[in-house]
Amino acid sequence: MVPMKRLTRRGLLACGLLGATAVHGAERTVLQLAAFPLVDEIARAALPVWRQMHPGVDIQIVSRQYADHHTAMTTALSTSSLLPDVMALESSFVGRFAQGGGLEDLAQPRYDIGRFRSRLVPYAYDQALGRNGAVVAVPTDIGPGTMLYRQDIVARAGVDPEDLTRSWASYIAAGQLIKRSTGAYLIAHVSEIKDILLRTGIQPGEGMYFDQDSRVLVQSERFVRAFELALQVRRLGLDARVNAWSNEWAEGFKRGSLATELGGAWLVGQLSNWVAQQTAGLWRAAQLPEGANAGYGGAFYAMPRRAAPERKALAWQFIQLMTLDRERQLAAFKTHDAFPALLETHDDAFFEEPVAFLGGQKARLLWRVAARRISAARVHKQNGFADEVVGSELDQVLKRGKPIRTALQDAARLLERRAHR
Template structure:
């Protein structure tokens, strides 16, 4: 379940270095900055950083900001290398949620509980599950959340209307959701969802025990052999056997065409998908969509962004680096602006009471959908992120494909996944 930035930034250009404040200032002008603070980011996060320049200039007119932008994967690869070699370290690094868990097991990031940071005093100001994602097994807190991705189900009013269904009711349970899919297919010919994997991704989050991650428990024991996985695979298989999924890969031309041409009745994704449908995927469908909670109902997160401080970065700029993080994560005006301009749903809870959350969303027929997403954000359970989650994603998705396309028995598929996940956990 990639985040919005992971998906959108995949096609972005290569590395670029931008000295964004001050621009082209020379020492002869008498205004040369005494310090330069380097921020390593990826697309969209860099845009949010540039939008905050005037505020930063007010706080620290003597400190230049240099934002290093790399494509999403290149950025995280570069940060992995920098942390392991202590070379090319920025003062502040942006990290997508899935990478926080990978880095948290190492010693490359500062524990923000320590002075002068005191992040524990800020805990109640941010969404609980997002804060918990940055907590290591030893209790260290290695990153500060800035935005989150609450999950939502989007549904087409025209398709469900022709099928005689109420989109607000079809997700009361997974049985209801699949039954609705069969009725939609029979009466309209549309598919319920783009891919059965979307269903598995959500159903897999149902029934987790306290303290469990998605793929591993607190003791790094793999969980693929549990009833939770078996149930998620069974629901996805039922959808495939009934012909309810269009077998489309997300973010392909065929996937976009499915939304444009009314071939897909629902979408299970992060709330940020609304912005992508509205701006480039299917803008002509404006007003035809509505939002509801994910089937189950299930409350799930689709990515998010954090800021972290490398342990071996120059300590002389550490206080400035923390000031930058505080600006980007704790300034209500900055958080709200990022939400309005870049669909970056705020991790800062006090922003959630702003009147903007009660306003209409034009693409959704003026539905005040942000209220739903705010509720989802408050109800998502904290879920530890294991450093092998990316590998586990690949293994579990491969085994699901074996079940869906090669008729591999579910228990056999999960047994094979369990073996691979447990072996990798020991590394």
């Protein structure tokens, strides 16, 4: 392991990056971090270590709910006002902001993030790469994709758990048997299947919706298959037609009316801590069907390009503490289920410990394998709009019987108008 270097105040001054207030003691330096729930708690837990490193520097954590936080960061970057020194970002926003030029390029010599590349999960590092080679953020945690299934429901239906993952066809066939035998739905909503299939088979240089030259990809066979399988599951009555994070979704887990869920490994923590605590021991984890590999979110740290220059060296030190320090990464994993992006944590014995909520299964070993297999897709500045357009067209297919290829053709037409904006 390459240890994180701690710069002295003299070294920071030599780099021209530390304000004089921290040196002469006229007043304490305050570094502001803007974050969202769980990331804020993880950062707060690191403050005693930070104070040992920098006794004269306080960290002010400004926390907002997830949507409010990212809206505030979007506004701050576009107006260059009320900028924090460090901002936490969810992975999808990193990709969008990478194209805008509002974030500091950490590939610059004074940061040289490239020297740490081999220490980070490859796909997570690549998510922060801009088209011009800039690296705008450092990953702190990731969400390897996994299938969670209720082993009691599966057993009652006489389904072999391997049938859930062998192929999408066997997954759907197992769902029919589960529904017929137990009345439980296979999945909450078919959009979960669509989302995985859209992330499967992306070619090098492509994004989910656009290629590197902003050509629209939504009429490809990847999209056709995703829509076809989603429609098949809906017609068979295998999804509960409830959206993730809704009250109905949570009730489905509590009542045992949902047999499987496709999502990030962090979902185990959500289920065990608040969504469905009473179902502890009934769930198991597996890889996604048909060998699919998908990442579900993850948190990054970034610095606004126009933030106070005199505090940027300290901001970079804080980011390194949160992303490149083995103990900090493991602490976040053990207390908040934040799967670490730092590879040198992956040999820790904690990965081999049984997960009580999963009936003692050593599921973290599965997720570690998945993390290495995921590849990053290029993120286009219009990805958010594309998500809405494709989701809307899927609704037209599911609810109104719109032909799949017509729906994708209409989606492509809309996206082509926005591709180069």
